[in-house]
Amino acid sequence: MDLIGVVGNSVGDMDLVSGNSNMSGTGSYKASNVNLESGLGYNGTTSGSFTYYAGAQIQVQGGNAITNSLGGNIILTTGNQAGSTLGSKMPGNVGININNPTNSLDVNGNISCSVITASLFYGTASYSTPPSSSVFIIHADGTSTTYTPISNTNTSRGNILLSASLSAINSDTIYLSENTYDIGFNQIDLSLGGTGTLNLQGRGKLNTTIISSWFGYMVVPGINSEISSLTLQTTNHSYPSPCIGSNSGTISGSTIRNVKLIGQTDGIYYNNGCTVLGTVNVYDTDIYTNWDTIVWTPATGQGTINIYNSNCFVVPTGSVTVTQPSDGFVAESGNTANLFNCSFNISGSGSSATSNGIYIDAVYGGPIVNVYGCVINTNAPTSSYDFSHLQAFGSKLYTTANTIYNPLKISGPILYSDTQQILKSINSSVTSSISSSFASASISSSQSISSSYALTSSYALNAVPTVSSSFASSSISSSFTFTSSYIRLFNGTTNSWYTLQMSGSAGQETLILLPTN
Numbered sequence: 001m002d003l004i005g006v007v008g009n010s011v012g013d014m015d016l017v018s019g020n021s022n023m024s025g026t027g028s029y030k031a032s033n034v035n036l037e038s039g040l041g042y043n044g045t046t047s048g049s050f051t052y053y054a055g056a057q058i059q060v061q062g063g064n065a066i067t068n069s070l071g072g073n074i075i076l077t078t079g080n081q082a083g084s085t086l087g088s089k090m091p092g093n094v095g096i097n098i099n100n101p102t103n104s105l106d107v108n109g110n111i112s113c114s115v116i117t118a119s120l121f122y123g124t125a126s127y128s129t130p131p132s133s134s135v136f137i138i139h140a141d142g143t144s145t146t147y148t149p150i151s152n153t154n155t156s157r158g159n160i161l162l163s164a165s166l167s168a169i170n171s172d173t174i175y176l177s178e179n180t181y182d183i184g185f186n187q188i189d190l191s192l193g194g195t196g197t198l199n200l201q202g203r204g205k206l207n208t209t210i211i212s213s214w215f216g217y218m219v220v221p222g223i224n225s226e227i228s229s230l231t232l233q234t235t236n237h238s239y240p241s242p243c244i245g246s247n248s249g250t251i252s253g254s255t256i257r258n259v260k261l262i263g264q265t266d267g268i269y270y271n272n273g274c275t276v277l278g279t280v281n282v283y284d285t286d287i288y289t290n291w292d293t294i295v296w297t298p299a300t301g302q303g304t305i306n307i308y309n310s311n312c313f314v315v316p317t318g319s320v321t322v323t324q325p326s327d328g329f330v331a332e333s334g335n336t337a338n339l340f341n342c343s344f345n346i347s348g349s350g351s352s353a354t355s356n357g358i359y360i361d362a363v364y365g366g367p368i369v370n371v372y373g374c375v376i377n378t379n380a381p382t383s384s385y386d387f388s389h390l391q392a393f394g395s396k397l398y399t400t401a402n403t404i405y406n407p408l409k410i411s412g413p414i415l416y417s418d419t420q421q422i423l424k425s426i427n428s429s430v431t432s433s434i435s436s437s438f439a440s441a442s443i444s445s446s447q448s449i450s451s452s453y454a455l456t457s458s459y460a461l462n463a464v465p466t467v468s469s470s471f472a473s474s475s476i477s478s479s480f481t482f483t484s485s486y487i488r489l490f491n492g493t494t495n496s497w498y499t500l501q502m503s504g505s506a507g508q509e510t511l512i513l514l515p516t517n
Contacts, residue, residue, distance in 0.1 A: 132177045133157050135164040140171040154182040154211070161210070162186055170196035176230065178207040187214045190222040194249040197222030202230030205260040205286070209233060217245045217269070221254035224278070228255070233262040237320050239291070242269035251298075253278025256285055263289040264320055267312070270296055272333060272364050276303030285310040290320040292327045293344070300334035300365035307339050314346045314355065325354040328376070334365025334393065340372045348380025355380040356388040357405065358397070360412070366393030370417065376405040385411045 135147040135157075147164040149156035158181040164174055165188050188210070190198040200219065202208025208230040212218045215236045219227060221244065232243040243261040245268055253276070261267040267287035270276060276298040282305065287293040293312035296305050307329075314326040328344030331337050339358075348355035357376035360369055378384035386405040389397045389412030398417040399405075499514045 133160075133179055134177065135161050136175040137164055137168050138173045138175060139169070154180045155184070158182040158184060158211070161188075165189075165198065168198050170198075173199040173201060176200075176202045176208045176210075178203045180209045180211065182211045183214075185213050185215075187212065187216065187218055187220065189220045190225045190227070191220050191246070191249065191251070192222060197225040199226045199228075200230070201226070201228050204229050205231050205258055211235065215241055217242055217247065219244050220246050221251060221256075221280075223252045224254060226255040226257065227259060228257040229259070231260040231262065234264050237264045239265045239320070240269055240271070242266035242295075245269035245271065245295075247271040247273035250275045250277060251280075252276075253280060255281045255283070257281075257283045259285045261285065261287045261289075263287070265289065265291045266295055267293045268295070270298040270303075270305075272297050272299055275299045275301050276305075276335065277301060278303070280305040282307040282310055284308070287312045289314055290316050290326075291322050291324075292330055293346075294328070295330045295332075296335065296337050296367070297330065297332040297364065298335060302335075304336040304338070307337075307342055309341050311343045312345070314348075316347065316349045325356050325359070326380070327356045327359045328378075329357070329369075330359045330361075331367035331369050331395075332361050332363040333367060334362075335367055337367065337369045338372065339370065339374055341374065343375040344377065346376075346378045346384070348378075348382070348384065353380055353382035355384040357386040357409075359385075359388045360395055360397055361390045362392035362395040366395035368396050369398070371397070371399040371403055372417075373400060373402040374404070376403070378406075378409060385409045387411065387414055389413060 133149050133152050133156075137145045137147070139145070145164075145167075147160045147167075149160040157179055161174070161176070161181045162183055168174060170192060188200065190200060192198065209232075210219075210230060211233045213235045215238050218234050218241070219232060221227065227244065234241050234243055241264055243263045243266070244256060244259075245266070251270075251274060256268070267289050268282070269292075270280070280303070282294075285307075287310065291314065293314060294305075294307070312328045314328065316322060316326060326346055326348045328346045329337070329339065344357045346355045346357055355378045357378045358369065358371060360367055376386040378386055386409040387397060387399070388410075389395070391412055396415060397413070398415045400416070400418045497515075
């Protein structure tokens with residue numbers, strides 16, 4: 001039986017049942033219970049447009065028909081009746097396809113589907129996790145692309161990383177899983193040829209590793225790019241083959257965070273062929289090399305590098321022929337460097353018979369280097385310097401009182417940016433230098449000043465140290481050298497000036513402490 005027609009303004013219950021029949025029409029049901037049921041028919045179909053007003057109940061059943069379909073529109077509205085409310089649920093599943101829909105919505109609002117594209121989605125979504133060896137690219141618009149290697153090997157993962165990096169566009173971020181990616185004789189250019197930037201992020205510097213045999217700069221930073229949470233390892237022994245750096249173009253700053261660098265020649269190397277106009281920030285990075293750990297020599301400009309809480313190690317293994325000293329930090333151009341709470345353990349051996357902790361050579365301009373609270377330790381067969389400053393073009397090297405270094409391993413001038421203190425050297429003997437700003441330190445009666453302290457005339461003119469009242473009984477060795485006839489001392493206890501003066505005839509000199517107005 002086919003029922004076709006228009007039913008309007010019904011106020012009672014209506015059951016529309018089709019056996020092996022079709023039903024269609026347009027209805028408006030107010031305060032009614034409407035039951036649309038296909039029954040047990042072979043090919044029962046229900047179609048049309050039904051408007052439901054508040055106060056009624058619609059029940060749609062598929063029955064046991066072999067081919068049942070529900071079509072048309074069901075419109076829910078509150079109508080115009082006083083006191084009407086609109087129900088919040090429609091029982092049953094809504095899905096695409098007739099039997100076992102791939103995409104469905106159950107009665108509790110849970111979505112089961114293969115792909116979700118949502119805006120302002122509230123709820124919990126589940127999805128299939130790609131293989132752990134995959135490479136993910138997150139685009140600037142929030143969408144993502146997954147690249148899966150053909151096999152779970154270092155080389156296959158490296159190849160898919162290269163494919164992903166070459167397919168990435170400006171502002172994309174490349175995410176790597178906890179794995180090793182061997183990219184062979186290739187590099188990763190995060191600058192997109194100097195036109196933009198990509199970001200590179202792993203799952204921890206002890207969990208994600210990229211290996212390259214590239215001759216040159218393994219990873220080139222982009223404009224304000226970020227490299228984080230991974231290990232970069234170079235296996236090429238030719239110079240230069242740094243893990244991170246550039247020798248061309250203009251870089252508007254970049255960030256290196258929580259990274260481990262294993263370089264055959266260098267860790268970070270900004271060469272004179274590139275220009276840095278912004279700031280390069282390095283955080284919590286460990287660097288292991290055979291030659292230099294950080295070389296900061298971009299073209300003279302407005303660039304600044306800040307290095308925080310990082311550890312630098314140079315231990316030559318003989319795998320690289322080193323023709324220059326091994327250095328912790330090198331600055332050779334007119335830019336600024338700030339080193340905060342870093343450690344430099346720099347060794348020389350074999351072809352690298354000398355080593356430097358902080359090395360300044362104004363080849364391309366006068367750099368300004370500030371060392372704040374660092375620890376510097378150098379050793380080499382021939383010579384080693386914790387600070388080596390070849391001053392030129394207005395270059396300056398500043399350090400602070402809480403920097404640990406050996407004052408006997410200094411070449412060139414050093415300026416102090418705060419009050420200098422007497423510090424114990426690395427081997428715990430009192431061999432620290434005394435600077436002109438030594439104004440707040442107190443020397444107790446048990447302090448012995450050895451012959452390793454040569455106080456120059458500039459110290460005599462400028463020194464204003466505070467010496468405790470017991471200083472007069474201090475032990476001063478006979479080899480204590482003065483190049484001026486007196487030194488003025490300030491006693492912080494009595495708030496008085498004193499003059500330490502040499503008197504007596506030749507060969508019978510004595511030191512006396514005289515009050516001074």
